[in-house]
Structures are given as C-alpha cells and as structure tokens.
Amino acid sequence: MSEPAEFWRQAMAQGMGKTAFLVALGGELLKFDKGIGRLRLPYSEKLVGNPETGVVHGGVITAMLDQACGMAIGSALDTPMGMATLDLRIDYMKPATPREDILIESECLKVTREIAFARARAYQTSIDEPIAIATGTFMLMRFAAAEAR
Amino acid sequence: MALLNAGGKSDPNAILRTVPYCAWLGLAARAEGDALILDMPFDPKLIGNPILPALHGGVVGSLLETAAIVQTIWETGSAKLPKPVDITIDYLRSGKAVESHARAWLARQGRRVVSARAEMWQEDPAKPVASFRGHFLLG
Numbered sequence: 001m002s003e004p005a006e007f008w009r010q011a012m013a014q015g016m017g018k019t020a021f022l023v024a025l026g027g028e029l030l031k032f033d034k035g036i037g038r039l040r041l042p043y044s045e046k047l048v049g050n051p052e053t054g055v056v057h058g059g060v061i062t063a064m065l066d067q068a069c070g071m072a073i074g075s076a077l078d079t080p081m082g083m084a085t086l087d088l089r090i091d092y093m094k095p096a097t098p099r100e101d102i103l104i105e106s107e108c109l110k111v112t113r114e115i116a117f118a119r120a121r122a123y124q125t126s127i128d129e130p131i132a133i134a135t136g137t138f139m140l141m142r143f144a145a146a147e148a149r
Numbered sequence: 150m151a152l153l154n155a156g157g158k159s160d161p162n163a164i165l166r167t168v169p170y171c172a173w174l175g176l177a178a179r180a181e182g183d184a185l186i187l188d189m190p191f192d193p194k195l196i197g198n199p200i201l202p203a204l205h206g207g208v209v210g211s212l213l214e215t216a217a218i219v220q221t222i223w224e225t226g227s228a229k230l231p232k233p234v235d236i237t238i239d240y241l242r243s244g245k246a247v248e249s250h251a252r253a254w255l256a257r258q259g260r261r262v263v264s265a266r267a268e269m270w271q272e273d274p275a276k277p278v279a280s281f282r283g284h285f286l287l288g
Contacts, residue, residue: 019196019197019198019199019205020193020194020195020196020197020199020205021194021195021196021197021205021207021208022197022205023194024194024195045169046169046170046173047169047170047173048168048169048170049168049169049170049171049230050168050230051167051168051169052230056170057168057170057171057211057214057215058211058214058233058236059170059207059208059210059211059212059214059215060170060207060211062206062207062210062211062214062236062238063205063206063207063208063210063211064207065207066197066205066206066207066210067197067205067206067207070206082198082200082201083198084198084203084240084243085206085238085240086239086240087237087238087239087240088206088210088237088238088240089235089236089237089238090233090235090236090237091234091235092232092233092234092235092236095232143200
C-alpha cells in the first residue's frame with residue numbers, strides 16, 4: 001500500500017472516529033484497517049429502549065451498525081470520499097444483555113466507482129451469537145461533488 | 150412497572166418520556182387527525198456527516214423505528230413494547246440540520262407479528278428523507 005493511501009486512511013479514521021453521534025452514544029473505534037472496522041459501545045442508561053428490562057433501543061444498534069459499515073468502507077478507500085447510506089437492512093437476532101459492552105465487527109464487501117457494499121455484526125460475548133446483523137449499501141461522493149446530493 | 154395501559158389507548162408522550170433513549174433524542178408525539186406524528190428537534194449531537202452537514206443514518210433509523218413502535222402500541226393497545234425482528238431503511242435524501250418528523254402505519258397486524266411502514270421528512274412532507282419497513286413481535 002502506498003504511503004499517501006495510508007495517510008488518507010489515518011485521516012479518515014480520525015475524522016470518522018469523531019463523528020458527533022458516535023461520540024454522543026459513547027462509542028469508540030477499535031480498528032480501522034483496509035476494509036475491516038471494529039467498534040465498542042459501553043452500556044449507558046441513556047441508551048435504554050425498554051426501561052423494564054434495561055435492554056438498549058434498537059435504534060442504538062442501528063446507529064452502531066450503520067457507523068461500522070461506513071467505517072469498513074472508509075478504511076477500504078485509497079482516497080478520502082464522502083459517504084451516504086442508501087439502504088440498511090438489519091436483523092435483530094436477540095436482545096442485547098443489559099450492562100454489558102456491545103461490540104461491532106464490520107467488513108467492506110465491494111467498492112465500485114459510485115457505490116460500496118458492507119455488512120456488520122453486533123455481539124457481546126461471542127461473534128457467533130450476534131445480537132444483530134446488518135447489510136448496507138452506501139453512495140460514495142468525491143468531495144467536490146458532495147454538495148450535489 | 151406499569152409502562153403502558155393495558156387495553157385502552159396509552160399516552161404516546163408518556164411512553165416517549167419513560168424510554169430513556171427516546172427522551173435523550175427529545176422525541177415528542179402529536180396527533181394530526183387520525184395520524185400520530187413524532188417530532189425530533191435538531192441537536193448538534195445528531196450529526197453523522199459534518200461536511201454536508203447531515204443527520205447520522207442511525208438517528209434517522211432511530212426516529213423511524215420509534216414511530217413504528219409507538220404506532221403499533223397506539224393501534225394494538227399492546228401492554229408491552231413491541232420487539233423489532235427486522236428492519237429496512239431506504240435513505241432518500243440526506244437529513245438536514247433541522248427538526249425532523251415521522252409517521253408510521255401498520256401494513257398488517259397479526260396476532261403475534263406486526264408489519265409496519267414509516268416515513269421521515271423535514272421541511273416538506275412531499276420530500277421524504279427516508280422510508281422504513283419492519284416486523285415487530287407483539288409483547
């Protein structure tokens with residue numbers, strides 16, 4: 001991999017790692033490497049979607065899976081580009097256990113000129129017992145054209 | 150905790166205030182004719198793309214999923230929060246740094262599973278930001 005590509009990857013990792021909503025949720029970037037992303041979300045009371053059980057809201061999982069898919073794609077690019085989610089499909093396999101961290105592992109499947117594809121899994125104790133899995137399609141935007149959408 | 154009224158129509162705003170994540174997002178419900186509309190005020194913490202700027206895709210998803218949940222409780226009188234089984238979100242436009250709105254409807258209501266649709270818009274209801282469909286298990 002050329003040095004400029006590595007430079008841009010680190011710049012993208014820093015920028016995407018500081019996404020306002022990711023920071024607000026309390027999520028952190030653990031890995032950003034050539035098509036692979038890993039994120040952690042510590043449990044927090046404000047994320048609860050069911051006050052009777054303490055289970056986090058599905059929207060929190062959606063946000064982390066969306067972010068992780070975007071990061072897997074961002075880390076696969078050789079030059080920085082803007083990104084917008086086109087389509088996100090999520091299957092909720094089981095509720096998250098309250099008061100435990102949630103981990104997200106994501107993978108970029110394919111990058112074309114305009115579009116990129118990724119998938120991600122949210123889990124706690126084992127990646128083989130996912131809380132949720134996601135498939136996402138993203139539009140890529142060269143920065144000069146970012147205003148057009 | 151008696152979160153919802155069994156049987157009768159529950160107060161959507163009481164639900165939104167009791168669910169910490171919905172309160173944190175500042176969600177509020179209002180009736181417009183027969184429809185239930187959810188409003189989400191803009192806040193800088195909701196940004197996912199600082200360059201455009203645009204709302205985070207997960208914020209859009211959260212508002213839509215909540216609209217579907219509240220609508221399901223509203224229509225079924227379910228005493229428990231419906232559990233999401235699967236959801237699909239179509240992102241049609243980037244969400245701007247302004248107030249957002251969403252409404253949902255039930256495409257099919259079975260005994261155990263509900264198929265819901267929802268749409269989110271901002272200044273112009275004719276220009277949806279995202280459309281949503283999902284299945285929910287009734288409690």
